[in-house]
Amino acid sequence: MDLLRFITAGSVDDGKSTLIGRLLYDTDSIKVDQLATIQKQSKNKGEGEIDLALFTDGLRAEREQGITIDVAYKYFNTEKRKFIIADAPGHIQYTRNMVTGASNSDLIIILIDARLGVIEQTRRHSIIASLLQIPHVVVTINKMDMVDFSEEVYNNIVIEYSKIAKQLNIKDVKFIPISALLGDNIVNASDNTPWYKGDTLLHLLENINLSHDINYTEPRFPVQYVIRPQTDDLHDYRGYAGKVISGTYRKGDLVTVLPDGIDSIVEAVEINGEEVDEVFAPQSAVIRLKDDIDINRGDIIVNKSNLPNVSQDIETTLCWMDTRPMVTGNKYLLQVQSKRVRCIIKEINYKLDVNTLEKIENVDQVGLNDVVHVTLKTASSVVFDSYNSLRANGGAILIDETAHTTVAGCMLQ
Amino acid sequence: MPSKLDYLDLLESESIHIMREVAGQFERPALLFSGGKDSITLVQLALKAFKPGKIPFPLVHIDTGHNFPEALEYRDRLADELGAKLIVRKVEDTIKARGLKEPVGKFASRNALQSYTLLDTIEEFGFDACIGGARRDEEKARAKERIFSVRDEFGQWDPKKQRPELWNLYNGKIAKGENVRVFPISNWVELDVWNYIKREGIELPSIYFTHEREVLVHGEFLVAMSEFIRVDEGDVIEKRKVRYRTVGDMTCTAAVESTANNIDDIIGEINRTNISERGETRIDDQVSEAAMEDRKKNGYF
Numbered sequence: 001m002d003l004l005r006f007i008t009a010g011s012v013d014d015g016k017s018t019l020i021g022r023l024l025y026d027t028d029s030i031k032v033d034q035l036a037t038i039q040k041q042s043k044n045k046g047e048g049e050i051d052l053a054l055f056t057d058g059l060r061a062e063r064e065q066g067i068t069i070d071v072a073y074k075y076f077n078t079e080k081r082k083f084i085i086a087d088a089p090g091h092i093q094y095t096r097n098m099v100t101g102a103s104n105s106d107l108i109i110i111l112i113d114a115r116l117g118v119i120e121q122t123r124r125h126s127i128i129a130s131l132l133q134i135p136h137v138v139v140t141i142n143k144m145d146m147v148d149f150s151e152e153v154y155n156n157i158v159i160e161y162s163k164i165a166k167q168l169n170i171k172d173v174k175f176i177p178i179s180a181l182l183g184d185n186i187v188n189a190s191d192n193t194p195w196y197k198g199d200t201l202l203h204l205l206e207n208i209n210l211s212h213d214i215n216y217t218e219p220r221f222p223v224q225y226v227i228r229p230q231t232d233d234l235h236d237y238r239g240y241a242g243k244v245i246s247g248t249y250r251k252g253d254l255v256t257v258l259p260d261g262i263d264s265i266v267e268a269v270e271i272n273g274e275e276v277d278e279v280f281a282p283q284s285a286v287i288r289l290k291d292d293i294d295i296n297r298g299d300i301i302v303n304k305s306n307l308p309n310v311s312q313d314i315e316t317t318l319c320w321m322d323t324r325p326m327v328t329g330n331k332y333l334l335q336v337q338s339k340r341v342r343c344i345i346k347e348i349n350y351k352l353d354v355n356t357l358e359k360i361e362n363v364d365q366v367g368l369n370d371v372v373h374v375t376l377k378t379a380s381s382v383v384f385d386s387y388n389s390l391r392a393n394g395g396a397i398l399i400d401e402t403a404h405t406t407v408a409g410c411m412l413q
Numbered sequence: 414m415p416s417k418l419d420y421l422d423l424l425e426s427e428s429i430h431i432m433r434e435v436a437g438q439f440e441r442p443a444l445l446f447s448g449g450k451d452s453i454t455l456v457q458l459a460l461k462a463f464k465p466g467k468i469p470f471p472l473v474h475i476d477t478g479h480n481f482p483e484a485l486e487y488r489d490r491l492a493d494e495l496g497a498k499l500i501v502r503k504v505e506d507t508i509k510a511r512g513l514k515e516p517v518g519k520f521a522s523r524n525a526l527q528s529y530t531l532l533d534t535i536e537e538f539g540f541d542a543c544i545g546g547a548r549r550d551e552e553k554a555r556a557k558e559r560i561f562s563v564r565d566e567f568g569q570w571d572p573k574k575q576r577p578e579l580w581n582l583y584n585g586k587i588a589k590g591e592n593v594r595v596f597p598i599s600n601w602v603e604l605d606v607w608n609y610i611k612r613e614g615i616e617l618p619s620i621y622f623t624h625e626r627e628v629l630v631h632g633e634f635l636v637a638m639s640e641f642i643r644v645d646e647g648d649v650i651e652k653r654k655v656r657y658r659t660v661g662d663m664t665c666t667a668a669v670e671s672t673a674n675n676i677d678d679i680i681g682e683i684n685r686t687n688i689s690e691r692g693e694t695r696i697d698d699q700v701s702e703a704a705m706e707d708r709k710k711n712g713y714f
Contacts, residue, residue, distance in 0.1 A: 001419065001420045002417060002418070002419065002420055002423070003420040003423045003424070031686075031687055031688050031689040031692060032687045032688055032692075033688050033689055033692030033693070034689055034692065070557045070572065070575065071557070072556045072557050073549045073556055073557075073599070073600070074550075074556065075549070075550045075600075075602045077602075077604075081420075082420045082602075082605070084600055096577060097577075099577075099579070100577045100578060100579050103579040103580045104579075104580060104581075211417065224430070224433040224434060224436075224437045225433045225436045225437045225463075227463055227464075227465070227466040228466065229465055229466040229467070234465055237465065239465075239466075241433050241462070241463070242433070243426065243429075243430045243581070245581075270464075272461045272464055273461075273464030273465045282418070282423065282426055282427075283418070283422070283426050284425075284426040284427075284429035284430050284433070284462070286464075297437045321577045333586070335582055335584065337582070338434070338437060395579060395580040395582065396582070397577075397579055397582050397584060399584055399586055404584070404586040404587055404588060405576055405584075406576040406577050406578075406579075406584045409577065409579045
């Protein structure tokens with residue numbers, strides 16, 4: 001059994017909550033007492049039937065307003081996989097939440113209302129999926145029951161969406177005609193769509209190949225913590241604790257510690273205090289080096305034959321996530337893996353219209369949910385990869401120096 | 414290409430990464446330990462994260478005075494075996510020192526009062542991060558909580574002011590007086606915990622396995638008889654074969670009827686049950702749809 005993290009993009013109107021409720025319900029992930037609570041709530045709201053969408057409403061404020069404010073995480077599993085759903089709201093005023101949910105996802109389900117076809121929101125969700133480099137896209141064409149399960153409607157949407165996918169360079173796209181409300185093609189193949197020969201949604205989620213999503217060729221090991229027991233029998237022990245975010249490490253590897261650029265050789269790789277032959281992404285491990293060099297949290301151990309960028313001048317696309325606007329010339333903290341450095345926003349190059357991909361120049365104001373391209377200058381060298389070539393080491397956040405809040409998610413270039 | 418990792422390996426790796434972020438980002442972290450299976454799992458993950466070194470933070474137990482003796486015995490033994498520093502602070506003492514009013518009623522619980530003792534303890538030791546064993550699958554309000562959850566100086570959680578949490582980047586930067594609750598097993602569900610306990614051969618307190626116990630039968634709940642339980646006329650008290658699916662206070666945690674005496678049987682029973690963990694065992698959650706949301710806003714972890 002392995003693990004798939006996915007995000008669902010759409011609004012309540014597209015049946016997103018119903019779809020999640022349906023997946024949980026049909027995989028027996030909802031227990032009787034939870035069902036009873038939902039039944040009670042459905043009655044309170046004056047709805048006759050059980051409203052599957054209620055399973056995804058977390059906070060009272062959301063239940064009262066009938067909306068989702070925040071990213072909620074839901075879990076279910078089948079024999080084949082454990083699934084983590086990031087349930088994020090789809091409206092433009094919640095772009096920040098969608099970016100957050102998308103950052104950790106292996107796959108995105110984009111919901112399209114069969115009656116409406118491809119709309120502005122579809123385009124926006126796809127742009128975010130491509131910005132965040134989500135490896136797999138599944139387009140579910142929902143409410144097929146309301147268009148008489150028409151193959152023609154389905155085909156037209158497939159043609160229309162394929163153009164977007166091509167424009168955004170989204171490589172792995174699959175389409176499924178569904179009815180979340182009635183359960184067609186969710187867990188069981190539908191009799192209403194005999195013309196559809198593809199997988200059901202669950203079958204696809206269970207079988208999509210994830211092994212190519214991990215990069216095993218560019219070793220990156222950010223040091224989180226230095227283990228120094230300083231006991232009698234481990235007097236000289238010095239282990240660097242961290243997570244292999246990409247690539248593999250073995251004893252004897254020639255490595256460089258960045259940003260200082262000090263070379264060494266791997267003495268041992270360990271998991272759970274025991275030496276192993278190899279550690280690989282995404283394992284948490286300990287690396288010991290032959291030379292006694294000064295390595296701290298924030299440093300990154302890489303293979304000498306494959307070096308990342310080391311720079312103080314960084315170009316990045318970012319999504320602004322704070323209610324207070326971004327200010328050019330202001331200082332923030334940039335966090336890349338375990339490294340935090342002060343930085344200044346030198347220049348806003350352009351704003352990206354997330355509905356159209358249009359670049360807007362001469363931007364003077366950057367507010368909540370805006371996606372912009374900026375140039376940063378950092379106080380010291382930062383080690384990173386381009387997000388588009390190595391997702392695991394290209395993501396970063398900006399932290400407000402005085403309020404300490406996370407104000408932006410960055411895709412470094 | 415390296416061999417594929419199992420889902421438990423992936424969850425474990427994520428949790429260890431979080432533990433190390435705590436050790437790396439904070440000056441004075443602590444691990445909140447209750448003697449329940451989730452916090453026992455946390456301790457095992459912390460052990461793995463820092464081997465061959467010791468866990469670089471103390472275990473803290475907020476003792477309500479209504480704990481199962483088996484859980485307390487386990488707590489002391491584990492701390493002893495690990496050579497870990499154990500800090501125990503009692504709700505009883507807070508009640509006396511602060512003149513707090515104890516809730517009254519049939520299954521009155523000190524759950525809410527626990528927050529006062531926790532906040533006092535955080536202040537006493539200057540803890541800037543407290544690691545807890547909460548899981549997002551437990552409850553609706555938990556489903557939206559961050560892995561690094563910032564609390565103000567009153568220990569309050571403000572769901573609308575949560576920091577966005579992207580990739581595996583955790584922002585633990587805080588002002589003086591604030592602290593962060595950290596939940597390394599956020600993404601684990603009940604069965605993940607059990608399967609991990611099985612795989613790792615982790616020992617649990619005996620009350621997790623079947624035993625005969627005198628219980629008060631309260632509707633669908635079986636509540637262990639103890640000095641803390643008020644018995645009213647007409648109450649049905651019986652001997653039953655039970656085990657605990659979750660371990661909280663004796664006053665508000667119900668047992669489940671079971672003959673399971675090993676982990677495999679427990680996993681089998683959980684697989685077959687059609688009732689959720691909290692629904693089956695937590696009397697304190699049945700008060701309202703937002704009981705947990707309200708407690709969390711007041712400093713509960």
